[in-house]
Amino acid sequence: MFFPLSQVFANPFALTVIGFIVGILGGFFGVGGGFLAGPLLFWTGVPMNFVVGTDLAHMTGKSIVATRRHRALGNVDLRLGLLMIVGTIPGIEIGAQLIEIVDKTGHVDYIVGYTYVVILTVIGLFTGWESIRTIRKKRTDRLPAKDVLDIEHIERRPRLFKIPPLISLPVSGVESISIWSIIFIGFFTGLLAGFLGVGGGFARLPMLVYIIGVPTHVAVGTDLFEIIISAGYGTITHSLKGNVDIMIALTMLLGAGIGAQIGAMGTRYFSGPVIRLLFSILPLIAAALVLLRLGF
Amino acid sequence: MSDSSTSPPKQDPSLQPLLRSILLEIAIYVPVVAAYYWLILRYASDKFTSLYQDSLARYAIAAILAIVIQGVLLEMLTSWLLRRFGLRH
Numbered sequence: 001m002f003f004p005l006s007q008v009f010a011n012p013f014a015l016t017v018i019g020f021i022v023g024i025l026g027g028f029f030g031v032g033g034g035f036l037a038g039p040l041l042f043w044t045g046v047p048m049n050f051v052v053g054t055d056l057a058h059m060t061g062k063s064i065v066a067t068r069r070h071r072a073l074g075n076v077d078l079r080l081g082l083l084m085i086v087g088t089i090p091g092i093e094i095g096a097q098l099i100e101i102v103d104k105t106g107h108v109d110y111i112v113g114y115t116y117v118v119i120l121t122v123i124g125l126f127t128g129w130e131s132i133r134t135i136r137k138k139r140t141d142r143l144p145a146k147d148v149l150d151i152e153h154i155e156r157r158p159r160l161f162k163i164p165p166l167i168s169l170p171v172s173g174v175e176s177i178s179i180w181s182i183i184f185i186g187f188f189t190g191l192l193a194g195f196l197g198v199g200g201g202f203a204r205l206p207m208l209v210y211i212i213g214v215p216t217h218v219a220v221g222t223d224l225f226e227i228i229i230s231a232g233y234g235t236i237t238h239s240l241k242g243n244v245d246i247m248i249a250l251t252m253l254l255g256a257g258i259g260a261q262i263g264a265m266g267t268r269y270f271s272g273p274v275i276r277l278l279f280s281i282l283p284l285i286a287a288a289l290v291l292l293r294l295g296f
Numbered sequence: 297m298s299d300s301s302t303s304p305p306k307q308d309p310s311l312q313p314l315l316r317s318i319l320l321e322i323a324i325y326v327p328v329v330a331a332y333y334w335l336i337l338r339y340a341s342d343k344f345t346s347l348y349q350d351s352l353a354r355y356a357i358a359a360i361l362a363i364v365i366q367g368v369l370l371e372m373l374t375s376w377l378l379r380r381f382g383l384r385h
Contacts, residue, residue, distance in 0.1 A: 001333075004345045012333055069375075128352030195376050232360060239356030242348070246359040247341050250366055254332060258325050258371035262318050 006050040006245040014044055019252035021056060023259020027066040028266050029279045030220030032200035032227050035286035043246075047057055050245050053238030058256055059231040066222045066260035073268065075221030077171040077214065081180060084204075084222075085229050087186025088193075092230065097192020108267050112217040115254045116196050119203065120283035120290070128280035134273040171215040172222075175295035185211060186226075193230060202283050209276065216272030221264075312361055328373070 001012045034055050041051045070076050083107035102108050143173045163178045184209050193200035201223050208219040237246050267275060340362070346353040 001337075004341060005348055012337070014330060032367075057359060061363040061367035062362070064364060065371040068335050068368075068371045072375075113312075189377075220311050233365075235363065236359050239359045240352050242352055244354075246344055246355075246362055247337060248299055249359075249363060251333075251337065253363065253366055253370070254325070256365065258374065259320050261321065261371070261374060265317060 003245055003247050004138055005224055005247060006054075008047065008050075008245075008246065008248075010044045010046065012251050013246060015041075015251045016255035017063070018044070019255030019257075020259040021255075022152075022252075023066075023256035023261075024060050024263040024266075025259075025282070026059070026062050026201075026224070026256070027069065027260035027263020028220070029201070029263070029275070029282060030066075030223035030227075031279075031282065032056075032063070032203050032231060034059065035202070035282075035289060037252075039289060041247050046245070046248060050248070051083055051244050053235065053241070053243035054230045054245045054249050054252075056238060057244050057246060058252040060228060060235050060251070061253040062256035062260045063224045063227040063231060067221065067228060069244075069258050069264035070221030070224060070267075073217075073221070074171070074262070075217045075267070076225050077218050077222045079167070079242045080169050080182060080212070080214065080226065081222045081225040081229075083182040084189075084226055087183035087188075087206035088190035088200075088226065088230050089233060091187040091190020091192075092194035092214030092233065095191040095196075098195050100193075104235060106215075110294065112196060113290050116290050117287045119192065119196075123202060123282050124283035126278050126288065127281075127283075129274045130210075131277035131280060135277065139177075141197045154243070157268040169214075172218050176215055177212060181212065182238075190230065200230065202286065205279065206276075209272075216275050217267055220267060220275070324374065 018037060022037045022040075025031060025036065026031045032055075034052075036050050037055045037058070041055060042048060063102060067076060067153050090092050093156050099108065099112070100278065105111070114182065147274050166176045166178055168175055169177065185204070189200040189204040189207065192203050204215075204223050205219050208214040208222065209216055235244060239246075270278070344355065344358065344362075347358055
């Protein structure tokens with residue numbers, strides 16, 4: 001099928017299948033899946049300048065589907081999500097400005113690439129290490145089958161930051177936390193998203209769990225809500241630059257819609273530590289893909 | 297030790313309802329996808345192309361609206377069908 005906006009011939013069923021696969025990951029882990037969808041879109045023949053914008057557009061729709069499903073399951077903390085957005089949007093803008101500065105050095109690919117690899121590897125290894133310890137501890141200590149963490153000190157520390165105003169997050173079970181902590185996480189993940197050209201879900205999910213103390217299931221749902229806004233914002237800005245092929249995005253969304261629902265429903269069958277353990281593989285795969293692209 | 301005072305959502309130990317839901321959703325989606333390709337995409341393609349060439353601002357608004365509407369409709373359609381078939385969802 002010919003897609004006139006990006007001037008490319010692509011198989012619509014292949015695009016739907018890509019959407020389906022990335023949709024399952026998104027619904028289950030609360031990530032946009034850009035690290036996987038980007039290379040796959042490029043592989044189907046979509047020009048590079050259309051890959052990022054088109055991926056963001058399909059990510060917006062997919063996150064709507066998955067968020068509605070997670071909301072029905074009680075997994076979305078709207079208050080937390082809305083507060084994070086306050087930090088996310090300026091973070092994305094500053095990240096994009098940083099890229100412009102780094103671009104002048106002439107080594108933007110390497111600087112961004114290696115930053116990406118380091119951050120992804122740290123997140124993947126840390127999340128994997130923590131979740132394995134937690135799963136072992138649950139077995140040996142016969143802890144109840146609920147969402148537990150093995151690193152209480154990290155979880156509790158930010159709650160000591162009592163910089164007013166303080167709020168409670170009943171959906172997440174957080175009694176009192178500074179608004180600034182939440183905005184900071186939004187800003188930091190937005191900065192990563194703007195600088196690295198990704199959705200930022202791979203960083204937001206562990207930060208929500210380990211820093212704010214949000215249960216993993218709620219972190220997944222809230223992360224998806226956040227992606228609707230950040231990816232929607234990215235879709236508009238990229239569309240204004242002519243870098244979105246909406247026909248390809250809509251085709252991908254057909255598969256992503258069902259995939260996201262399946263992924264979201266799948267979270268009901270796994271405990272928080274198991275979701276985190278499976279999640280920890282994603283950043284490591286993404287880091288390997290970036291290393292390959294850098295010529296390793 | 298717990299990372300929240302709230303319990304996570306109830307987990308169903310059986311995967312059977314999920315697998316049934318998946319199979320049913322796929323069965324529903326195949327004709328929907330086929331119809332969508334032939335009816336909507338071909339018609340919408342010309343509209344979006346002319347918008348893209350005439351005004352990127354209007355194209356950006358139309359693009360985000362199309363994605364949001366399709367996302368909401370897809371979710372509503374599958375949820376309704378699954379409720380109608382009596383599957384847990």
